[in-house]
Amino acid sequence: MGGGERTFFGHPRGLATLFGTEMWERFSWYGLRAILATFMAASPAHQGLGLSQETAQAVVGVYGALIYLVALPGGWIADRILGARRSVFWGGFVIMLGHISMAIPAGSAFFVWLGLLLIITGTGLLKPNISVMVGRLYPEADDGRRDAGFSLFYLGINLGAFFAPLVVGRLAEGDRWHLGFGAAAVGMALGLAQYLWGGRGLRGIGERPGMPLSGGERRRAGLVTAFAVVVTAGALGVWAATGTLTIDRLTLVVTVVILVVPVAYFAYIMFGGHDLTEDERIRMKAYIWLFVAAAVFWMIYDLAPSKLLFFAQDHTDLSLFGFSINQATTQSFNPLFIMIFVPVFAALWVRLGTRVSTPQKFGFALVMVGLSFVVMAVAAALAGAGRVSVWWLVLVYLIQVFGELSLSPVGLSVTTKLAPEAFKGQMLGVWFIAVSVGDAVGGQTGRLNRVLSEPMYYLVLAAMAIVAGVALFMFTRKLRVMMAEHHEPVMR
Incomplete structure (x- = not known):
């Protein structure tokens, strides 16, 4: 590293950018998480959704589960389409839109569910790829400094996680849930601002996808995605038309689907003929x-x-x-x-x-x-x-x-x-x-x-x-x- 180059505690300057971005993203995530269940279980008279605590627990569980599950397609999109750098930006932007949606004090629950869907989608793009960018700040053989860099990065995560409930929880007191959601949106906006402001320090890392899709592969990926969206929307529409669709039952179905994923994946590895x-x-x-x-x-x-x-x-x-x-x-x-x-x-x-x-x-x-x-x-x-x-x-x-x-x-x-x-x-x-x-x-x-x-x-x-x-x-x-x-x- 050149003697005149600015550093962040002895690490590449880009680490400061990623540290701040992740800290604010975690502020928004943990801030929402600290009030989500109690908001959902609060009665409409207290500006909540009026769900039972059992159902609210199921929703929060599925919400957290999907956040981790979408890291897989999020990593694939960065590797094959957007590159890590743009994936992190657009992921943060979609997360911010999700928190803004939840902050809208509308009488309908529509904006709450839309907000959660946007946050899940955005986190899938941001979370796995920002960690990849941290690793790429260091030369291949610099394992010691890379490990120390990840320790600093981990500190940023926990700083955001520590302060978020204190701030968001205080703002949401007195049934001001949407003010708390708004604070989470501001947190993500600050993270995006830092990401853009410090972009030069990233030195081109993650600018391009590692294995970009060919034209034919893009078309196939688009068709598969469209087919999956149409089938899912159609199934939910039919289920809703029967009058048996409830939030509680939906969380149960999503849980079963999530359980099937690792079973299918391990079966694919063990019995798929991959010359293991x-x-x-x-x-x-x-x-x-x-x-x-x-x-x-x-x-x-x-x-x-x-x-x-x-x-x-x-x-x-x-x-x-x-x-x-x-x-x-x-x-x-x-x-x-x-x-x-x-x-x-x-x-x-x-x-x-x-x-x-x-x-x-x-x-x-x-x-x-x-x-x-x-x-x-x-x-x-x-x-x-x-x-x-x-x-x-x-x-x-x-x-x-x-x-x-x-x-x-x-x-x-x-x-x-x-x-x-x-x-x-x-x-x-x-x-x-x-x-x-x-x-x-x-x-x-x-x-x-x-x-x-x-x-x-x-x-x-x-x-x-x-x-x-x-x-x-x-x-x-x-x-x-x-x-x-x-x-x-x-x-x-």
């Missing part, structure tokens, strides 16, 4: 177990903006250090703990080295997220006699973060390691499908409250996670052999 070696097949079998474990983890972890948010609203004394807070503020606990403990866990994994395997890290994460819901079961039981301290939620989020930092950072790494050679690029998107499956299924778990008490609801989910975690510990040796992850002696 025997070792590659064995490693993929091990990965499927890790994929299921990750989906169980996210099923519980991503109930924060729905089930736990409702608990904060209905059963918690919202007072912290003598200061009154609102339920949205509880969504800031998680990113705060992440920022505190990321360096601690990073140092821990380096120190432990190969003595702790990937299955053990996943198992620990599942046990932690399960224990967090054991704590929630206790809090829910105590809440039967009146509101409980918000410190219960602080403890829950602290335990969950210990789990996330044991699973999330190694997820992408193990995905690239176990992917067959023919699927190296695609498999990164498969990791996000695990989050998508977890979010969708987690949204549907609200149905359990029809037959279970609140404490039992949390205990059932806790038991699922803890049993899955213990199973990973029990089969660690076998999984390590399948993964070719051998224990190496540590030099002292």
Whole structure:
């Protein structure tokens, strides 16, 4: 790097542009997430949609699931049509339009559903491709600085996630939901402004698609897309005409579709005749177990903006250090703990080295997220006699973060390691499908409250996670052999 070139904490100047863009995009995303469920469950008299908490939980789950699922086509569009740079810009622009749509104080729910659809579409374009651009700021062999750059980028994500609930939640108080949605729109607008203003520092990265479509391929892609849109719209139209289409049923159908995606994809890899070696097949079998474990983890972890948010609203004394807070503020606990403990866990994994395997890290994460819901079961039981301290939620989020930092950072790494050679690029998107499956299924778990008490609801989910975690510990040796992850002696 030339001596006269401006840098960002010793990194390429373009990182500052991408850091700011992502920070504001995450501000808009987490700001909306902090009030979405409570807005949907609020009565029309309080300017909400009047949905049941169960249905609102299902909608938030499907919404989060689709955000991660559309990262796959979003990456494809950047690689084959727009290039990463334009994909990030247009993705951010569509996200901003989505928040503006939700901020329109109309009596109809149309603008809410339109807004969510736009945000899902825009995030699919922006989220996967901005990370790709961060990686391309560095020379191929500069792994150390690239890792440090991604750590700074990750800090930007969590800064946006921390401040968003505080700002948006405060603005949305007193049934001013659309003011909160408007703040999310302003956040994305600021991110776009920074992206355009700092564009020169990106040095042409992502200007063109890596493998542009030929004319014939463009026509085929256009026809397939048009066919899919027409079929989907037609199916929904027919369903609506029968008078049986409800939001609740639609979320269930979308969840089933999302569950089919990884099943079909893994079947395609394993049985599609891609000249996989025997070792590659064995490693993929091990990965499927890790994929299921990750989906169980996210099923519980991503109930924060729905089930736990409702608990904060209905059963918690919202007072912290003598200061009154609102339920949205509880969504800031998680990113705060992440920022505190990321360096601690990073140092821990380096120190432990190969003595702790990937299955053990996943198992620990599942046990932690399960224990967090054991704590929630206790809090829910105590809440039967009146509101409980918000410190219960602080403890829950602290335990969950210990789990996330044991699973999330190694997820992408193990995905690239176990992917067959023919699927190296695609498999990164498969990791996000695990989050998508977890979010969708987690949204549907609200149905359990029809037959279970609140404490039992949390205990059932806790038991699922803890049993899955213990199973990973029990089969660690076998999984390590399948993964070719051998224990190496540590030099002292």
